[in-house]
Amino acid sequence: MFADNWKISLRQIKRLLILDIFGLSSLMLPRILSSMTGADGIFCLLFGMLGGILLVWLMQKNLKNIRGNYYNYMIDATGQIVGDIFMVFYFLYFVTLCSFVLYQTTNLVLTWLLPEGSYVWVSLLLLLLATYGTIRGIEGRARVYEIIFWFLGIPLLVMLFLALREVRVDYWTPIVSSTGENLFHGTIAFFIFLLPLTAILFLKPFCRKKDKLATCAGSALGIVTLMNGIIYLILLGVFGQNTMGILKRPIITLMSMINLPGGFFTRQDVFMTAVWFFALFALLHTGLFQSTLILKELFHESGNRYSLCVSLLVAFFLGVGFFENVFWEEIYEIYQKWIVLPGMVGILLVLPLAYHIKTTYTGRKGEK
């Protein structure tokens, strides 16, 4: 029968990827881009998207070679030890991503919804919920985000449309005034937000139409870039470069300013926080799910009890650590820029090459 078959559709994967990337990027990127590049931030998004296309292309090359799962492919291409090292690299990426998103989501809750709450309790509740979701498997996870996609998307589009009234076009200038270095840093920043796309490499065994996974990722990339572009232009037009550079989460501030015509509620920010809450939770959930999956495969665990416990504990303590040590945010940024980004691209370049060499060599040996 249909359910519990561990197979998910392309629509589910696409919506999951969109929410994964959109939440964190729309929340953090406007401030980063605005402080670095002003109106030129839009070019960073475009260049970032080009980088994203390259990433998707590389993933496609790898996806074609994956027969069973990604781990087996890595072992086939580079051997057991290197494969294991790559898996540890991915585990660290996803578990730190989970903890960072946990920190961001908790921050969002404490700032906008529960100012007197305890970050430990909020983090714990969020992680427990993500654990519940992870226990329920990939199908359940995909269905949650498939169903809430338009419930979040429609109000967001309406609010953005209403915000257009407040936009001052003169705030979109001057353009092409940033230095190349700033543009490069802005592009890198957006590209880092696109890295959760690599989760599809692990999703191949769970997908119904495996050959279209990369296309699906490409389409998610296009939609997220478009949404970020629209949001960036609106925010820039409403706040201007200087104000936006100061605001911590300008998109939510914008939501508190928009009034629905004839609306009953005076402010919509509390309700609209739900969009980012769910989107961030999706990424948090992805981080926990992927890190658990990687540990499970790495240690050949039959269930996922121990893998989940380890991922959970690491994510919780790292997440809470962000509150305790302010400088961790900077360390995380450095880690993403100098280790994760080159590492991800490097692995995606090395694997098909190694696989090609190995298959050619084995083929020749076989012929002899």
Next chain:
Amino acid sequence: MPIQITPSLKENIDNFETLFSDCADIKKRKIKVGQKLEQQCYIAYIEVAISNVDWKDSAVGKFLQALRNLPEEELVSYVKQNVEGISDSQPFATMEDAAQGMLTGDVLFFLDGYNKALKIPDKGYPGRGVYETESEKVIRGSNEGFSESIKLNTALIRKRLRSPHVKVKESFAGRRTHTNVDLVYMKDLIYPGMLEEIEKRLKEFEIDGALDSGIIEQLTEKRKYSPFPQFQTTQRPDRAAMAILEGRIVLLSDNSPVALILPATYNTFIQTSDDYYSRWEIASFTRLLRYLASFLAMTLPGLYLAMTNFHTQILPTDLLLSLAAARQGVPFPAAVEIVIMELAFELLREAGVRLPGANGNTIGIVGGLIIGQAAVDANIVSPIVVIVVALTALCSFAVPNEEFATAFRILKFVFIFLCAYLGFFGFLLGMLGILIHLSHLESFGIPYLAPFVGADLNGYRDERDTFLRLPLNFLKKRPVYTREGARTRLKLKKQEKK
């Protein structure tokens, strides 16, 4: 070791009477048959289960009359040869099977020299007949409802589905009650494996008594700790027939007017029969209302608490002031106020259900109007809380399925608790928790949230009958739980050009 029925009538009578000793309701008679009235037979039946008013017109009366006109030496051969001539008659070789045959409400017949007992059908147990259903009222459509007799219920379905593809598979549940359980389905429409799955689950338990379909439902559900039912229930034969036409299976249990339908999804619980009898605009509008009602029945009191206790900034100042004025003098915190009123309402509902018809209505009026007003006057609760609780109740009544609405009634208290302590964050946590729960829940292999999820399995066509019920000519295909290759429901013949 089963007791075999022998040609000796005396031995059979002894065995039968030992089995049914101290059973005053079971009538046993020795009757002489044959032309000379020299051969003895024995009949046994449950007192009210056979027609004692007009004995001659009944099958057993006619059968005995025929035996009186035959010579004694031909009686046994006549009975042997003519068993199949009487509709629904059945010979039994063992005393236990014969006893079970009689307990279905028919007459048991023993004849000296015949080594079998014969079940001769009669009117069976007394029942209500076909009455109007008390729940699931519709504006348009049939008003017939299921009754307690399983035979009558299957006939009501047959009446609507006159096709040889409709199959009725009979089994029994309850070691002591031996309750008939029928699975009714359309052979060429059900999804492969679904029938086997329910049959497997029915065999997985042995219970003393299955007095209602509710017991079977609970014992065959996979996720026993979920508040959401995994079987749809109905008392309407047309709803059951409609489900069968969608490739679903209807489970009928004797002595229960409630049929179980499987598989069930969130969407099927929100649908009603008249959604398809009415025009699509009104059907879609009421469908949307019901979806909204199912959401508010669970969340409205919680949202009220979150807004008034945590996020007052979103409310207009005038409203905020009037809310504060309304709450002046109320000694309890808003959460306690809500819980008191909700519990009072649940008590009223329970009292209204248990009391006989007219008194039940009175309780509603007394409780709703007088106690509510008195509570507001006495400053125990604020008027706004009465409004919130009343609206929540209305929403729960708008959900067409009682069992499904109960899930929201229970979860409402969870939301009250979450929102009272965590505000809107609690609401979001609760919603996510329920979404995660629902997204992994399934009923006989079908995702509970179908067709909002997994709609690709049927080419996204099932989405045409969800929030909106599109015009019938858009609903050409049956839902995903129908067998592949048999999903065409409607073919439109092109109008001939004049």
